[in-house]
Amino acid sequence: xxxxxxxPSRRGARATRRSNPFITSNQGGAxxxxxxxxxxxxxxxxxxxxxxxxxxxxxxxxxxxxxGSLALILTELFRSWSSNSDEPNLLRGGAEIGTKLGxxxxxxxPPNNAPAPAVEPPAPAAVEPPPPPPAxxxxxxxxxxxxxxxxxxxxGVEDSICGSQIPINLADKDKWxxxxxxxxxxxKVPTDSIAKEVVLLQNGSPYGNLGSQLTSFFHAYDFAHxxxxxxxxxKDSWALxxxxxxxxxxxxxxxxxxPEKFYPYLxxxxxxxxxxxxxxxxxMEITVPHHPPVQGFFHFSVPGLDxxxxxxxxxxxxxxxxxxxxxxxxxxxxxxxGAQPTEKYTVISFNFSANIHLPKLDAxxxxxxxxxxxxQPDYVVNILGRExxxxxxxxxxxxxxxxxxxxxxxLMSLIKNPLLHDKIRYDLHARNLEDYVYLAxxxxxxxxxxxxxxxxxIARIRAALNKKQGTYVLTEKQGDDWVSYVDNAxxxxxxxxxxxxxxx
Numbered sequence: 001x002x003x004x005x006x007x008p009s010r011r012g013a014r015a016t017r018r019s020n021p022f023i024t025s026n027q028g029g030a031x032x033x034x035x036x037x038x039x040x041x042x043x044x045x046x047x048x049x050x051x052x053x054x055x056x057x058x059x060x061x062x063x064x065x066x067x068g069s070l071a072l073i074l075t076e077l078f079r080s081w082s083s084n085s086d087e088p089n090l091l092r093g094g095a096e097i098g099t100k101l102g103x104x105x106x107x108x109x110p111p112n113n114a115p116a117p118a119v120e121p122p123a124p125a126a127v128e129p130p131p132p133p134p135a136x137x138x139x140x141x142x143x144x145x146x147x148x149x150x151x152x153x154x155x156g157v158e159d160s161i162c163g164s165q166i167p168i169n170l171a172d173k174d175k176w177x178x179x180x181x182x183x184x185x186x187x188k189v190p191t192d193s194i195a196k197e198v199v200l201l202q203n204g205s206p207y208g209n210l211g212s213q214l215t216s217f218f219h220a221y222d223f224a225h226x227x228x229x230x231x232x233x234x235k236d237s238w239a240l241x242x243x244x245x246x247x248x249x250x251x252x253x254x255x256x257x258x259p260e261k262f263y264p265y266l267x268x269x270x271x272x273x274x275x276x277x278x279x280x281x282x283x284m285e286i287t288v289p290h291h292p293p294v295q296g297f298f299h300f301s302v303p304g305l306d307x308x309x310x311x312x313x314x315x316x317x318x319x320x321x322x323x324x325x326x327x328x329x330x331x332x333x334x335x336x337x338g339a340q341p342t343e344k345y346t347v348i349s350f351n352f353s354a355n356i357h358l359p360k361l362d363a364x365x366x367x368x369x370x371x372x373x374x375x376q377p378d379y380v381v382n383i384l385g386r387e388x389x390x391x392x393x394x395x396x397x398x399x400x401x402x403x404x405x406x407x408x409x410x411l412m413s414l415i416k417n418p419l420l421h422d423k424i425r426y427d428l429h430a431r432n433l434e435d436y437v438y439l440a441x442x443x444x445x446x447x448x449x450x451x452x453x454x455x456x457x458i459a460r461i462r463a464a465l466n467k468k469q470g471t472y473v474l475t476e477k478q479g480d481d482w483v484s485y486v487d488n489a490x491x492x493x494x495x496x497x498x499x500x501x502x503x504x
Contacts, residue, residue, distance in 0.1 A: 162330035181312035211454030315464035352406035364498040448473035
């Protein structure tokens with residue numbers, strides 16, 4: 001048999017010696033030796049031999065052509081891989097070579113019409129995928145979204161609060177009526193790296209009503225300044241709970257669900273450091289020296305502190321907090337005034353339980369504050385008449401809890417007055433004092449009790465908003481009229497040490 005009948009592994013190999021039943025003698029098995037054989041079939045076999053020998057030469061030429069072409073292709077492929085060092089170019093070069101392979105194979109006749117050997121491009125280098133993002137704790141809200149709103153959306157409009165215009169732009173520090181003062185003295189932002197001892201506001205029952213709590217909170221700054229230590233606050237502190245009643249959202253400022261992303265906002269506004277607990281500080285070798293309890297902060301006073309700096313510091317923090325009004329406050333304000341309030345109104349604060357401090361205040365200031373503390377009808381009519389507000393609504397405000405009979409009696413005296421009786425709007429079901437704070441802050445005229453801490457704070461916040469006009473808390477009688485004796489130019493009377501000792 002000729003080489004065409006050999007298995008693929010033997011194609012092109014030198015013929016080996018084998019016996020032929022039709023040949024009686026084979027000189028060394030050389031079919032092409034030229035020596036004549038004595039077989040009777042030799043003549044026909046010789047012709048067949050020549051034909052097959054010529055075909056073998058053709059097959060060897062074809063094989064050389066095929067393997068030579070493959071060698072050229074592999075050389076070009078290797079040169080392409082070597083000239084492309086980065087992975088994207090390497091892959092692109094392999095694709096181009098693959099295209100050339102496909103076109104060249106169309107012109108190549110494979111042996112025995114078998115498919116041409118496929119040349120696979122090398123597999124690309126394995127690229128390690130990036131690590132998956134850490135799973136978010138689904139028990140907490142998404143840090144970037146608060147109740148379906150981004151943190152930025154939660155911020156109010158800079159020149160209005162709850163839809164009501166205010167005289168200043170809260171975001172434009174350069175145009176504030178008092179200078180931006182984030183620290184008392186030469187204070188610095190507290191950081192773990194520089195703190196060795198700190199003043200810490202921790203969890204615990206707040207002292208007094210909302211006004212007393214605000215006093216305790218701001219007195220903590222004075223204590224930290226006096227102690228020459230930064231102010232730290234734990235996440236479950238009474239201080240954050242107090243602030244949540246007025247700013248941000250009470251559903252957010254609580255240990256259970258406040259987003260972590262909110263703490264940097266609070267730290268920047270309050271210029272404090274918020275930590276998990278005192279144990280965390282101890283693990284960092286930061287000590288918390290003994291400091292007054294919550295009620296101790298309320299009564300704490302530093303004689304000789306610069307009142308101008310104290311005022312500027314308080315107003316700086318308040319103006320930044322007021323850029324994030326509590327949504328619940330705005331909702332309550334809308335319920336009482338409508339979605340777009342247009343008419344003017346007055347708010348009057350009643351708190352007879354605070355009047356036990358009245359003799360001390362009168363003695364310290366050498367002024368008589370009885371009419372203001374009792375909200376006597378003549379006092380109210382005199383002020384509202386001069387302000388042109390006798391025809392406008394009047395909202396009385398009372399402390400939370402069961403009604404004080406003295407407060408009810410004072411309200412009834414106003415209702416009986418013919419100039420006031422049909423203007424008073426009293427919600428018998430309102431027992432949450434915080435609901436009325438923004439109502440008082442934005443009122444055209446506000447009458448507060450001079451010995452009530454919250455009345456003092458409302459007057460201070462109104463001054464920070466440049467709404468000093470129409471604020472009557474510290475008053476005196478001049479001739480036949482009751483007037484505010486707070487200096488409109490600097491309103492430092494609201495931060496006088498006499499008040500600080502009595503009501504913060």
